[in-house]
Amino acid sequence: MYPGVTGLPRPVNNSHDHILHGITTFDYGHTHSYYAITGPAIDLPGGMHTHYVYFETNEVDGHRHRVQDFVIPAAMG
Incomplete structure (x- = not known):
């Protein structure tokens, strides 16, 4: 699977998250x-x-794929 693209950090409860999208x-x-x-x-x-x-892809040809993993580590900004 391609690693996708993450958006800029979004502050959440003394931490942050990212929007992740790809194909x-x-x-x-x-x-x-x-x-x-x-x-x-x-x-x-x-x-x-x-x-x-943890997410599921869109449905194509009657099936989806479930993904659960950790993203590649990065330096804290």
């Missing part, structure tokens, strides 16, 4: 799109952080 890779003759909001920032060592995401 999956082209497999089996089709793609899926998705739009989600990450969970709040999760602090990591070295001044880095990540976010948990």
